[in-house]
Every structure is written in C-alpha cells, then in structure tokens.
Amino acid sequence: MMQKLLIHNGKVITPFRIIPRGAVEVTGGKITAIYEGEAKVNNAIAIDAKGRYISPGFIDIHVHGGGGHDFMDGDAEGFLKIAELHARYGTTAMVPTTLTGSKDHLISILKVYEQARKINKNGAEFLGLHLEGPYFSMNQRGAQDPKYIRDPDPAEYREILQKSGQIVRWSAAPELKGAMEFGRCLRENNVLASIAHTDAIYEEVVEAVENGYSLSTHLYSGMSGVTRKNAFRYAGVIESSLLMDELDVEIIADGIHLPAPLLKLIYKVKGPHKTALITDAMRAAGSPPGESILGHKQHGLKVIVEDGVAKLPDRSAFAGSVATADRLVRNMIEIADVPLPDAILMMTNTPARIMGIDQKKGSLTIGKDADIVIFDQNIEIQETIIRGKRVYHRTSDNKI
Structure with missing residues (x-):
C-alpha cells in the first residue's frame, strides 16, 4: 500500500481561498484530497498543523x-x-x-x-x-x-x-x-x-x-x-x-x-x-x-x-x-x-x-506533487514536505 499522510488542523492555502480549518491528504507523494473541517483518513500518518498555514512548497x-x-x-x-x-x-x-x-x-x-x-x-x-x-x-x-x-x-x-x-x-x-x-x-x-x-x-x-x-x-x-x-x-x-x-x-x-x-x-x-x-x-x-x-x-x-x-x-x-x-x-x-x-x-x-511545470507543482491541487510547507503567521517554517516525504521539522531543526 502507498503511504498516506493527513496534514490537518491548519489554514489551507488553495488557488482560490484560504480554508480556515482544513486538511490535505497525500497518497504516494501526490495530493489526493483537500478537506474543509475535520477529516479522517484510515491508515494515514497524521501531521497536526496546530492552526498554522498549510501552503504549497x-x-x-x-x-x-x-x-x-x-x-x-x-x-x-x-x-x-x-x-x-x-x-x-x-x-x-x-x-x-x-x-x-x-x-x-x-x-x-x-x-x-x-x-x-x-x-x-x-x-x-x-x-x-x-x-x-x-x-x-x-x-x-x-x-x-x-x-x-x-x-x-x-x-x-x-x-x-x-x-x-x-x-x-x-x-x-x-x-x-x-x-x-x-x-x-x-x-x-x-x-x-x-x-x-x-x-x-x-x-x-x-x-x-x-x-x-x-x-x-x-x-x-x-x-x-x-x-x-x-x-x-x-x-x-x-x-x-x-x-x-x-x-x-x-x-x-x-x-x-x-x-x-x-x-x-x-x-x-x-x-x-x-x-x-x-x-x-x-x-x-x-x-x-x-x-x-x-x-x-x-x-x-x-x-x-x-x-x-x-x-x-x-x-x-x-x-x-x-x-x-x-x-x-x-x-x-x-x-x-x-x-x-x-x-x-x-x-x-x-x-x-x-518554468512550465504548473501542471504538477505550484499549488495545493488534487493530482499535483505533494510539495507542502507549514508556517506560522510570521512565515517561520515549521515543516517541509517534498513529494510526500517529510524532510524538515522545526522542533528538531534536523531532517526527519
């Protein structure tokens, strides 16, 4: 089975709006769903954004x-x-x-x-x-x-x-x-x-x-x-x-x-x-x-x-x-x-x-690469995710 992530409890920045309390589902390195409100996904690794912004990378x-x-x-x-x-x-x-x-x-x-x-x-x-x-x-x-x-x-x-x-x-x-x-x-x-x-x-x-x-x-x-x-x-x-x-x-x-x-x-x-x-x-x-x-x-x-x-x-x-x-x-x-x-x-x-790659990168849209960052109101980066892989987490200040 492909690994699933659920990045939840955050302000999701989509191409159309900011969802005040939303979530992004990732499967196999791709964005597979955008949720408004609570979201439950079976067998997913949950990442709590803690009210911060969930943004395209x-x-x-x-x-x-x-x-x-x-x-x-x-x-x-x-x-x-x-x-x-x-x-x-x-x-x-x-x-x-x-x-x-x-x-x-x-x-x-x-x-x-x-x-x-x-x-x-x-x-x-x-x-x-x-x-x-x-x-x-x-x-x-x-x-x-x-x-x-x-x-x-x-x-x-x-x-x-x-x-x-x-x-x-x-x-x-x-x-x-x-x-x-x-x-x-x-x-x-x-x-x-x-x-x-x-x-x-x-x-x-x-x-x-x-x-x-x-x-x-x-x-x-x-x-x-x-x-x-x-x-x-x-x-x-x-x-x-x-x-x-x-x-x-x-x-x-x-x-x-x-x-x-x-x-x-x-x-x-x-x-x-x-x-x-x-x-x-x-x-x-x-x-x-x-x-x-x-x-x-x-x-x-x-x-x-x-x-x-x-x-x-x-x-x-x-x-x-x-x-x-x-x-x-x-x-x-x-x-x-x-x-x-x-x-x-x-x-x-x-x-x-x-660069001609907007069909696969650049926004939180279903089907695009799961390149995602989580940051606070001061644009301080808390988490960086590339193609669904967590590569940086602020609390440890090291790669995961």
Missing part, C-alpha cells in the same frame, strides 16, 4: 548556493547541502544557477548536476539548470567575472546544450551580436530564454521577445533604465519589462536589492501572476555575517556579508543575495503590503508556470 527558480556551498564549486555533495539548507526555509523545488565561466567549467557543472540530481533525497528538488551568462553586457556585469564575458557563440552554446538535457533556462543580454539567433536556438531546445545583465533599449527588447525571450532576470538588478542619446530619451529593460505583458519578471525581494517602493511598483504594474520571487542566494545564505566568496570557492570573488546582503570588499556595490524563500514572502507582506495569498502565489504557482 516554495519554488526558487534562481539560486546559486547556500550553507557555505556554491553550485560553481562543482561538488555533488555541495549541491545536496544547498538543497537541504533551502528546504529548511520552505523551498521544495529549485533551479540551480551558474555564474559566468569557461565552456569547460560549465560543462563540468552539467555533469555534477546529473550526479547530484540522482542522489538528492533530503533537499529541495532540482528542476534543471539555469546558466546565467556568459553572454552579458560588460557594462552591466555586476559581480560576474569579466574575463569570461563574451558574445553568444553558436558552436559553443550548441555544444553545451547537446551535453545535457537538463538545462531549463539561460540568461543573456539581447543587444549582443548573435543574441537573436541564440534566443531562437534556446526555444527550439525547450530552454527558457531570459534577459539579463543588459544595456538593451526598448526596441532591442521587443526584438528579443519576438525571438523567444520571455523573462527578465532579477528586475532592476544588472539592467538598463532610461538613457539619453543625442538628447533623446530611450526606455531601457526596466521600463520595457514593466510595460510589456509578454515578459514575466523575477525579483530579489530581500528588502535590500529592491526597497519597498520598487517592490510595491512591480506588484502594482506586473501583478502576482507575472512576478516570481527569487532568492538569487549565494553560498553565505543561512550562514552568519562575515567574509565569504561569490562563485567558485578557490577562484571566486571575495565579498563581505553584512546588513543582510553580500557586498564587494570596498562596499561600493552589492555582490549577491543571502536571502531564503521565507524571507522573500515575509518581506512582500510586511514591507510591500502584499496580501498573503498573492505573496504565496509569487513564490509558488507563478514560478511554476514560468
């Missing part, structure tokens, strides 16, 4: 590391530790993300990902890889290593795509030479094409959308705003992303990369169905403040973590996020005045829809 579609590890380290054990760390904060599925690097390094990460995906049992599920770069604007590179930044090379990116079927998204600057052909190639290979680290203007963004780009990577960060050329104003990627319904956006809602007014503006203009919350977390997520490294542990960029964010050593700019998913949801509610259901939507079903 959080889906992070842009994350680099956590718990002292970075995906660029190229270590399978590190992959697992990152997944386990973020599961403690409610992430049930994630898209591991690289930084700019050499072709050989990126290909080696693909191989490690394949290994880690097969043995990942106690952490957030891996949904496929996100290659962030190396096809970026030098001017908008941020903390990305400039020695690896280059224009799209068809021979290179086609070889990388052929090495693995696990690449699900790729971020690039659309104004670069060859970026349109690159976007078309990604779409032909069912890879999400995303606009990132770019100095493009509106007309170039329009062309990018026409050639397959559909997402703006970490809106406001590493992208152009209004510029002037010969006295004339041109809308940048920020304005284009807010204006164009064809573009989804993702935002680092750590409360630092984007202050409250910008979070409110994005929510007002794009809405919860077009906005995904991302951690964009580097290795220092879940660790105390102090010195850390962005990227590979031996060859990466030294940074300082303070004030809840990673900064360049001279403190001239941010160098990465140390957010976890619970913090994103909390911030949207507390500082952006977003209703709880919409904040949850931006961390669950919207990212699932963007």
Whole structure:
C-alpha cells in the first residue's frame, strides 16, 4: 500500500481561498484530497498543523548556493547541502544557477548536476539548470567575472546544450551580436530564454521577445533604465519589462536589492501572476555575517556579508543575495503590503508556470506533487514536505 499522510488542523492555502480549518491528504507523494473541517483518513500518518498555514512548497527558480556551498564549486555533495539548507526555509523545488565561466567549467557543472540530481533525497528538488551568462553586457556585469564575458557563440552554446538535457533556462543580454539567433536556438531546445545583465533599449527588447525571450532576470538588478542619446530619451529593460505583458519578471525581494517602493511598483504594474520571487542566494545564505566568496570557492570573488546582503570588499556595490524563500514572502507582506495569498502565489504557482511545470507543482491541487510547507503567521517554517516525504521539522531543526 502507498503511504498516506493527513496534514490537518491548519489554514489551507488553495488557488482560490484560504480554508480556515482544513486538511490535505497525500497518497504516494501526490495530493489526493483537500478537506474543509475535520477529516479522517484510515491508515494515514497524521501531521497536526496546530492552526498554522498549510501552503504549497516554495519554488526558487534562481539560486546559486547556500550553507557555505556554491553550485560553481562543482561538488555533488555541495549541491545536496544547498538543497537541504533551502528546504529548511520552505523551498521544495529549485533551479540551480551558474555564474559566468569557461565552456569547460560549465560543462563540468552539467555533469555534477546529473550526479547530484540522482542522489538528492533530503533537499529541495532540482528542476534543471539555469546558466546565467556568459553572454552579458560588460557594462552591466555586476559581480560576474569579466574575463569570461563574451558574445553568444553558436558552436559553443550548441555544444553545451547537446551535453545535457537538463538545462531549463539561460540568461543573456539581447543587444549582443548573435543574441537573436541564440534566443531562437534556446526555444527550439525547450530552454527558457531570459534577459539579463543588459544595456538593451526598448526596441532591442521587443526584438528579443519576438525571438523567444520571455523573462527578465532579477528586475532592476544588472539592467538598463532610461538613457539619453543625442538628447533623446530611450526606455531601457526596466521600463520595457514593466510595460510589456509578454515578459514575466523575477525579483530579489530581500528588502535590500529592491526597497519597498520598487517592490510595491512591480506588484502594482506586473501583478502576482507575472512576478516570481527569487532568492538569487549565494553560498553565505543561512550562514552568519562575515567574509565569504561569490562563485567558485578557490577562484571566486571575495565579498563581505553584512546588513543582510553580500557586498564587494570596498562596499561600493552589492555582490549577491543571502536571502531564503521565507524571507522573500515575509518581506512582500510586511514591507510591500502584499496580501498573503498573492505573496504565496509569487513564490509558488507563478514560478511554476514560468518554468512550465504548473501542471504538477505550484499549488495545493488534487493530482499535483505533494510539495507542502507549514508556517506560522510570521512565515517561520515549521515543516517541509517534498513529494510526500517529510524532510524538515522545526522542533528538531534536523531532517526527519
């Protein structure tokens, strides 16, 4: 017989409402029933939510590391530790993300990902890889290593795509030479094409959308705003992303990369169905403040973590996020005045829809994967369940 769970006595967040006193039934890793009021299920393991919220698991579609590890380290054990760390904060599925690097390094990460995906049992599920770069604007590179930044090379990116079927998204600057052909190639290979680290203007963004780009990577960060050329104003990627319904956006809602007014503006203009919350977390997520490294542990960029964010050593700019998913949801509610259901939507079903997996993840709906988190009114995670398996329980602060 397939194992059954009954998560009861909680406020169940469905796609339509919050059931004040409800329950979720899980059989064989799938959601098999949603109940209002008392529920009795024979031969089920009961989990008492104790009046807390029962929510879909959080889906992070842009994350680099956590718990002292970075995906660029190229270590399978590190992959697992990152997944386990973020599961403690409610992430049930994630898209591991690289930084700019050499072709050989990126290909080696693909191989490690394949290994880690097969043995990942106690952490957030891996949904496929996100290659962030190396096809970026030098001017908008941020903390990305400039020695690896280059224009799209068809021979290179086609070889990388052929090495693995696990690449699900790729971020690039659309104004670069060859970026349109690159976007078309990604779409032909069912890879999400995303606009990132770019100095493009509106007309170039329009062309990018026409050639397959559909997402703006970490809106406001590493992208152009209004510029002037010969006295004339041109809308940048920020304005284009807010204006164009064809573009989804993702935002680092750590409360630092984007202050409250910008979070409110994005929510007002794009809405919860077009906005995904991302951690964009580097290795220092879940660790105390102090010195850390962005990227590979031996060859990466030294940074300082303070004030809840990673900064360049001279403190001239941010160098990465140390957010976890619970913090994103909390911030949207507390500082952006977003209703709880919409904040949850931006961390669950919207990212699932963007990645094309909303038919199986992203909401508490019968037939979907039983990816569930239980949290209190402060969005403190009490329990994380992935495909019906309990992987984190707050009272022990350890995996079950």
